[in-house]
Amino acid sequence: GQNIDQPTEMTATEGAIVQINCTYQTSGFNGLFWYQQHAGEAPTFLSYNVLDGLEEKGRFSSFLSRSKGYSYLLLKELQMKDSASYLCAVRDGAAGNKLTFGGGTRVLVKP
Amino acid sequence: EAQVTQNPRYLITVTGKKLTVTCSQNMNHEYMSWYRQDPGLGLRQIYYSMNVEVTDKGDVPEGYKVSRKEKRNFPLILESPSPNQTSLYFCASSPDRGLGQPQHFGDGTRLSIL
Numbered sequence: 001g002q003n004i005d006q007p008t009e010m011t012a013t014e015g016a017i018v019q020i021n022c023t024y025q026t027s028g029f030n031g032l033f034w035y036q037q038h039a040g041e042a043p044t045f046l047s048y049n050v051l052d053g054l055e056e057k058g059r060f061s062s063f064l065s066r067s068k069g070y071s072y073l074l075l076k077e078l079q080m081k082d083s084a085s086y087l088c089a090v091r092d093g094a095a096g097n098k099l100t101f102g103g104g105t106r107v108l109v110k111p
Numbered sequence: 112e113a114q115v116t117q118n119p120r121y122l123i124t125v126t127g128k129k130l131t132v133t134c135s136q137n138m139n140h141e142y143m144s145w146y147r148q149d150p151g152l153g154l155r156q157i158y159y160s161m162n163v164e165v166t167d168k169g170d171v172p173e174g175y176k177v178s179r180k181e182k183r184n185f186p187l188i189l190e191s192p193s194p195n196q197t198s199l200y201f202c203a204s205s206p207d208r209g210l211g212q213p214q215h216f217g218d219g220t221r222l223s224i225l
Contacts, residue, residue: 031211033213035213040199040219041218041219042201042216042217042218042219043154043201043216044216045213045214045215048211048213050211087153087154089154098156098169099144099156099214100156100170101146101153101154101155102153103151103152103153104153
């Protein structure tokens with residue numbers, strides 16, 4: 001099985017940077033996804049990591065360390081519209097590539 | 112426009128009255144999945160399908176059924192709904208279950224079982 005942990009909630013100021021951590025335990029790691037979900041809406045894909053290192057996409061970056069079972073999502077130059085939940089999801093190659101989601105981190109951006 | 116469409120978006124019904132939530136995707140995706148989302152529990156997979164006529168249980172399949180007679184459709188059936196199935200449901204699809212393929216989600220169906 002898989003165990004995925006991320007903080008429940010974080011607060012940050014507009015224009016600042018926030019780092020959302022995700023730790024996982026899985027028997028057959030085969031990729032990690034980050035999704036954004038605004039309240040009551042569908043999750044939307046942000047980033048994908050399968051190799052160690054940093055993936056950058058505009059204001060959003062995601063980092064992976066497979067040996068530590070650790071990833072983070074970095075949100076820079078925060079905007080009010082970034083207030084949302086951020087979901088970490090891990091794919092387990094030992095379980096037919098099943099995707100398991102963490103509980104999500106709610107980020108509140110304040111003016 | 113590439114999309115996953117769920118219907119209905121909202122439903123209030125009573126215990127024991129059979130209901131079906133439809134899901135359709137127009138991207139020719141092989142893999143489809145149903146999730147429920149509850150506060151504090153995140154997205155939990157109910158059932159998934161890797162292709163036509165191939166379905167399998169996820170983490171919380173009890174009380175649900177699915178079918179995959181056509182590639183584009185993956186309905187979720189609650190034969191005898193109960194209040195603990197009150198939740199927000201999402202259907203998702205992806206080209207396959209392999210590497211680097213993000214899932215595309217429908218807009219969600221909010222079910223209330225009284």
